[in-house]
Amino acid sequence: xxxxxxxxxxxxRPFNEAFEETPMLVAVLTYVGYGVLTLFGYLRDFMRQWKxxxxxxxxxxxxxxxxxxxxxxxxxxxxxxxxxxxxxSWNRPICSVPGAKVDMMERVSHDYNxxxxxxxxxxxxxxxxxxxxxxxxxxxxxxxxxxxxKVLSQYGAGVCSTRQEMGNLDKHEELEKLVARxxxxxxxxxxxxxxxxxxxxxxxxVGKGCLILSDELxxxxxxxxARLSGATIRIFKHNNMQSLEKLLKDAIVHGQPxxxxxWKKILILVEGIYSMEGSIVRLPEVIALKKKYKSxxxxxxxxxxxxxxxxxxxxxxxxxxxxxxxxxxxxxxTKSFGAAGGYIGGKKExxxxxxTYSHSAVYATSMSPPVVEQIITSVKCIxxxxxxxxxxxxxxxxxxxxxxxxxxxKEMGFIIYGNEDSPVVPLMLYMPxxxxxxxxxxxxxxxxxVVVGFPATPIIESRARFCLSAAHxxxxxxxxxxxxxxxGDLLQLKYSRRRLVPLLDRPxxxxxxxxxxx
Amino acid sequence: xxxxQIEFCLDLFLHFCFxxxxxxxxxxxxxxxxxxRLLFSKTYKLxxxxxxxxxxxxxxxxxxxxxxxxxPVPEDHPALNYNIVSxxxxxxxxxxxKECINFASFNFLGLLNNEKVKSxxxxxxxxxGVGTCGPRGFYGTFDVHLELEERLAKxxxxxxxxxxxxxxxxxxxxxxxxxxxxxxxFVDEAACFAIQKGLQASxxxxxxxxxxxxxxxxxxxxxxxxxxQKNPRKARVTRRFIVVEGLYMNTGxxxxxxxxxxxxxxxxxxxxxxxxxxxxxxxxxxxGITEHFGINIDDIDLIxxxxxxxxxxxxxxxxxxxxxxxxxxxxxxxxCFSASLPPLLAAAAIEALNIMEDNPDIFQTLRxxxxxxxxxxxxxxxxxxxxxxxxxxxxLQLEESYGSRxxxxxxxxxVVDYCMNSGIALTQARYLEREEKCLPPPSIRVVITVEQxxxxxxxxxxLLKEAAQSVLN
Numbered sequence: 001x002x003x004x005x006x007x008x009x010x011x012x013r014p015f016n017e018a019f020e021e022t023p024m025l026v027a028v029l030t031y032v033g034y035g036v037l038t039l040f041g042y043l044r045d046f047m048r049q050w051k052x053x054x055x056x057x058x059x060x061x062x063x064x065x066x067x068x069x070x071x072x073x074x075x076x077x078x079x080x081x082x083x084x085x086x087x088x089s090w091n092r093p094i095c096s097v098p099g100a101k102v103d104m105m106e107r108v109s110h111d112y113n114x115x116x117x118x119x120x121x122x123x124x125x126x127x128x129x130x131x132x133x134x135x136x137x138x139x140x141x142x143x144x145x146x147x148x149x150k151v152l153s154q155y156g157a158g159v160c161s162t163r164q165e166m167g168n169l170d171k172h173e174e175l176e177k178l179v180a181r182x183x184x185x186x187x188x189x190x191x192x193x194x195x196x197x198x199x200x201x202x203x204x205x206v207g208k209g210c211l212i213l214s215d216e217l218x219x220x221x222x223x224x225x226a227r228l229s230g231a232t233i234r235i236f237k238h239n240n241m242q243s244l245e246k247l248l249k250d251a252i253v254h255g256q257p258x259x260x261x262x263w264k265k266i267l268i269l270v271e272g273i274y275s276m277e278g279s280i281v282r283l284p285e286v287i288a289l290k291k292k293y294k295s296x297x298x299x300x301x302x303x304x305x306x307x308x309x310x311x312x313x314x315x316x317x318x319x320x321x322x323x324x325x326x327x328x329x330x331x332x333x334t335k336s337f338g339a340a341g342g343y344i345g346g347k348k349e350x351x352x353x354x355x356t357y358s359h360s361a362v363y364a365t366s367m368s369p370p371v372v373e374q375i376i377t378s379v380k381c382i383x384x385x386x387x388x389x390x391x392x393x394x395x396x397x398x399x400x401x402x403x404x405x406x407x408x409x410k411e412m413g414f415i416i417y418g419n420e421d422s423p424v425v426p427l428m429l430y431m432p433x434x435x436x437x438x439x440x441x442x443x444x445x446x447x448x449x450v451v452v453g454f455p456a457t458p459i460i461e462s463r464a465r466f467c468l469s470a471a472h473x474x475x476x477x478x479x480x481x482x483x484x485x486x487x488g489d490l491l492q493l494k495y496s497r498r499r500l501v502p503l504l505d506r507p508x509x510x511x512x513x514x515x516x517x518x
Numbered sequence: 519x520x521x522x523q524i525e526f527c528l529d530l531f532l533h534f535c536f537x538x539x540x541x542x543x544x545x546x547x548x549x550x551x552x553x554x555r556l557l558f559s560k561t562y563k564l565x566x567x568x569x570x571x572x573x574x575x576x577x578x579x580x581x582x583x584x585x586x587x588x589x590p591v592p593e594d595h596p597a598l599n600y601n602i603v604s605x606x607x608x609x610x611x612x613x614x615x616k617e618c619i620n621f622a623s624f625n626f627l628g629l630l631n632n633e634k635v636k637s638x639x640x641x642x643x644x645x646x647g648v649g650t651c652g653p654r655g656f657y658g659t660f661d662v663h664l665e666l667e668e669r670l671a672k673x674x675x676x677x678x679x680x681x682x683x684x685x686x687x688x689x690x691x692x693x694x695x696x697x698x699x700x701x702x703x704f705v706d707e708a709a710c711f712a713i714q715k716g717l718q719a720s721x722x723x724x725x726x727x728x729x730x731x732x733x734x735x736x737x738x739x740x741x742x743x744x745x746x747q748k749n750p751r752k753a754r755v756t757r758r759f760i761v762v763e764g765l766y767m768n769t770g771x772x773x774x775x776x777x778x779x780x781x782x783x784x785x786x787x788x789x790x791x792x793x794x795x796x797x798x799x800x801x802x803x804x805x806g807i808t809e810h811f812g813i814n815i816d817d818i819d820l821i822x823x824x825x826x827x828x829x830x831x832x833x834x835x836x837x838x839x840x841x842x843x844x845x846x847x848x849x850x851x852x853x854c855f856s857a858s859l860p861p862l863l864a865a866a867a868i869e870a871l872n873i874m875e876d877n878p879d880i881f882q883t884l885r886x887x888x889x890x891x892x893x894x895x896x897x898x899x900x901x902x903x904x905x906x907x908x909x910x911x912x913x914l915q916l917e918e919s920y921g922s923r924x925x926x927x928x929x930x931x932x933v934v935d936y937c938m939n940s941g942i943a944l945t946q947a948r949y950l951e952r953e954e955k956c957l958p959p960p961s962i963r964v965v966i967t968v969e970q971x972x973x974x975x976x977x978x979x980x981l982l983k984e985a986a987q988s989v990l991n
C-alpha cells in the first residue's frame with residue numbers, strides 16, 4: 001500500500017511510506033521452499049538418528065546423560081536444518097574499522113557450515129552496507145579518535161564501579177549536560193548499553209496496575225523491558241493510529257481487566273525508525289492521541305537520532321515538533337555516534353527519578369571514559385560547536401544518499417519497504433534459498449550486505465537490509481547499485497509490479513486485539 | 519445434454535436420500551439448521567456487553583486522571599547526589615575535590631592504570647576506532663572479539679567462551695536462554711540483582727534457599743523429588759538449575775562448591791556459577807572458585823563473570839562446554855540484539871589477561887592484604903566486618919540497628935564522610951530497596967586492591983575506628 005499523506009495540519013511535510021504486497025506466486029513458492037526444506041530436515045534428522053550420517057552437533061557429557069535434556073529436540077530443528085545451511089551469511093568477522101569500506105577475514109567451511117576455518121587471507125575494501133554507521137563517525141583517525149586517545153591515556157579503559165558508588169566521573173556529567181542540550185530537553189542520563197537502557201528503565205517507570213501500549217514490531221529490548229516491569233501489555237498494529245486510538249479508548253473506558261479499576265498510567269512505546277521495516281513512526285498523530293487521552297510517550301530513537309532531521313536531532317525535529325511533547329526520549333550512541341551506550345532525556349523530575357531508581361545506576365558499571373569522549377566529540381561535531389560544518393555536511397550527505405539509493409532501487413524494480421527518508425532500506429527476498437544466495441553473491445562482488453530471515457522477520461518476508469551512511473560516496477553507491485542490479489537479475493529478485501493502491505491505511509480487525517499478561 | 523446431466527444428478531441424490539437410514543437424515547438436517555443459525559447470528563464482543571453510550575464513554579475519558587509519570591524525589595535523597603570523581607578512578611582518587619586513597623572501586627588487581635593495558639587499548643583504538651556499529655551477527659564481530667573469547671576459554675580451561683558488552687547483561691541474558699517457563703531454579707537468597715532480573719525474565723519457578731545453607735537446599739530438592747514422583751511425565755521435561763555465586767557481592771563469603779557438586783549428581787540439577795568477584799581473585803592462578811576448591815571445571819555447567827572487576831575493562835563473559843555456550847549465540851538476548859563490545863575494551867581485557875597469566879603471584883599478594891585488613895578491622899565498636907578473610911570486597915555493617923533503615927543509612931553516611939575528609943574514599947553499598955528480594959542491611963563497602971600499601975591499609979583501619987567512635991558514640 002503506497003500512500004502520500006498530507007493530513008491537514010498535523011504533518012508539515014509529505015509522509016511517503018510503502019509496503020508493497022507480496023505477489024501471490026512468490027508467497028506460494030516461498031511456502032513450497034520452506035516445505036521442501038522441512039522435509040529434507042526430517043530426512044536428515046532421521047539419517048542422523050540411525051547413524052547413516054555423522055552427527056556434528058556438540059553433545060551432552062557422558063556423566064550427565066541421565067539429566068533432563070537441556071534443549072528440546074524440536075527447538076533446534078530450525079537451527080540444525082535451515083539456519084546451519086546459510087550460517088556463513090552472519091557473524092562475518094572483520095578486521096578493520098567498520099567504515100564505508102571494511103576488511104573481512106576470509107573463512108571457509110569444509111563440512112557445510114558446521115565448522116569454519118580461517119584461511120588467513122583478508123578480503124580488502126568491501127563496501128560496507130551492513131554496519132549502522134549513519135553519520136560516518138566510525139573512523140580510526142580524526143578529531144574524535146584523537147580526543148578519545150587522550151582520554152584513554154588519562155583515565156584508563158574501565159571504571160570498576162557503579163554510578164551511585166564511585167563510578168560517576170566528571171566526564172559523565174559533561175556528557176549528560178551536552179546530550180540534554182543536543183536534544184533540547186531539560187536533562188539527560190547516559191547508560192553503558194543501549195539494550196540495557198530499555199530493559200532497565202521501563203521497569204523503573206511503570207509497574208503493576210499500569211498499561212503499556214506497544215507497537216507490533218518493537219525491538220526485543222522494549223519487549224523485555226515491558227515484560228520485566230509487570231505492567232499489562234497490549235499490542236497495536238504497526239504504525240496504525242486507528243488501532244492505537246481504539247486501544248486507548250477501551251483502556252480508559254473499561255479500566256483494568258476484571259477489577260475495572262482505572263489504570264494508574266498508560267505508556268505508549270514506539271520507535272523512531274523501525275530497523276526491520278524501515279518505517280518512520282507517525283509521530284504527529286501519536287502525540288495528538290497522547291495529549292487527547294492523557295497518556296505518556298516513550299520514544300526509542302535508536303536508529304533515528306542523528307539520521308533524521310535537518311540538523312540530525314532525530315524524528316522529533318524531522319516532523320517539526322517540540323521535544324517537550326515526548327515524555328521520555330530514549331536513544332543509543334551506537335549507531336550515529338560511533339560509540340556504545342544509550343541515553344534517556346526528558347524533564348528534570350524524570351531524570352532525577354531515574355538517577356535514584358534506575359537499575360543501571362545502582363547495579364551496573366558506568367560507561368568507559370574513551371567511549372564517553374567519542375560521544376562528546378561527535379555530538380559537538382554534529383551541533384557545529386567544534387567550529388566546522390562537518391556535522392551539517394554529513395547530515396545532508398546522508399539524506400541525499402538515502403533519497404538517491406531508494407529511488408534507484410525502486411526504479412530497478414525491487415520491492416523496497418519503508419519510508420522514503422529512512423536510511424534503513426529493506427529489500428525483499430522472500431524465498432529461503434535466495435537469502436543465502438544474495439549474501440554470497442554480493443560478497444563475491446565485494447559488497448557486504450545484511451540478510452535477515454525468520455525469526456527476526458515473518459517467515460515468508462525475509463529481506464536484505466542496507467544501512468546507508470554519510471561516509472558512502474556517490475561512486476560507492478553506484479558500484480553497489482550496479483552489483484545489486486546484476487544479482488537481482490541473476491536471482492530474479494525484481495518482484496515489484498509498481499501498482500498504486502488507493503489511499504487507505506492497512507486494514508485491521510475491529511473485534512480483537514492482543515493482550516499479553518505475565 | 520446439460521439438463522439431462524442435472525436431472526441425473528438430482529435423481530441420484532434423491533435415490534441416496536431415500537436409501538439412507540432415518541437417523542442419518544435427521545442428524546444431517548439438524549446440522550444444516552445449526553449452520554444456518556450460526557451464519558445469521560450476531561457476533562458480540564465479550565468486553566463491550568456493558569452497553570455504554572458514546573456520551574458516557576467520552577465522560578469517562580474526560581474524567582480519568584493518570585498518576586504523574588514519576589513521583590517527585592526529595593532533593594536530599596541519599597542516592598540522588600552522586601560523588602563526582604575528577605580524573606581517573608585509580609589508587610589515588612579525587613572525589614568531590616578531595617584527594618583520597620581509593621577503597622571503593624573494584625580494581626582488585628590494580629589494572630585500571632596499567633600502562634601496558636592502556637597502550638594495548640590505544641593500539642586497538644588506532645586500528646578500529648571506538649564503536650563497532652553493529653551486533654555480532656551483522657559485521658560486529660571483530661578479530662579482537664574472537665581472540666578474547668579464545669583466550670578466556672583457554673585461561674579458564676573450558677571449551678568455549680562468549681563475551682557480552684555489558685556486565686549486568688551477561689548473567690541476566692544467560693539464565694533466560696536455558697531456563698524457561700515451567701523449569702525450576704534453586705537460587706541462593708543473597709544472589710545479586712543481575713541474577714534476580716535474569717530469573718524474572720526467564721519466568722521459571724524460583725525457589726530460594728537460605729544463604730549458604732546446604733541443608734535447606736537439600737530439603738527443597740527432596741521436596742521437588744517427591745513432587746516428581748507424583749507426576750513423572752512432567753518431571754521428565756522440567757529442567758532444574760542451581761544458581762550460586764562464587765564470591766557473593768552482598769555478603770562477601772563463598773559458596774560451598776564441593777557440597778553443591780555432590781547435590782548436583784544426587785538430584786540431577788545443573789549448576790550455574792556467577793564468578794564476577796571471584797574471577798581473578800580466588801585460586802592459585804586466579805581462575806576462580808573452581809581452582810580454589812580444586813574442582814574439575816567440567817562439573818560446572820556454566821560459569822559467568824563480568825570483566826569489570828579484576829580485568830578492569832567493561833563487559834562480561836560466559837564459559838563452559840560448547841554444548842552449552844553455543845546455544846547463547848542465538849538465544850542470548852543481550853548478545854544477539856545488542857552492539858558488540860568496543861574493540862579497545864576487548865584489547866584492554868586481553869592485555870589484562872596476559873598480565874594475570876604472567877604474574878601469578880599478585881593473587882597471593884592480594885590475599886595477604888585482605889587478611890591483614892580483615893584482622894585490623896576486627897573489634898571496631900559499633901561496626902562488624904562481614905565477609906571472608908580472603909575476600910577483597912568486605913562489608914561493614916552496624917552491629918545493631920539504630921531504629922529504622924533510614925537512620926542507619928544516615929549514620930553510615932556520616933562515617934563515610936568522616937573518612938573521606940581524612941583521605942580515605944569509601945562508599946556505602948547501594949541497593950534498590952523496593953526491588954530486591956532479600957534486602958541486605960545497610961553497610962559500608964571496603965574494597966582491597968594490590969596497589970594499596972600496608973601503611974595505607976593500617977591508616978584506613980585506624981581511621982574507621984576513629985570514625986565509628988566519633989559518630990556512633
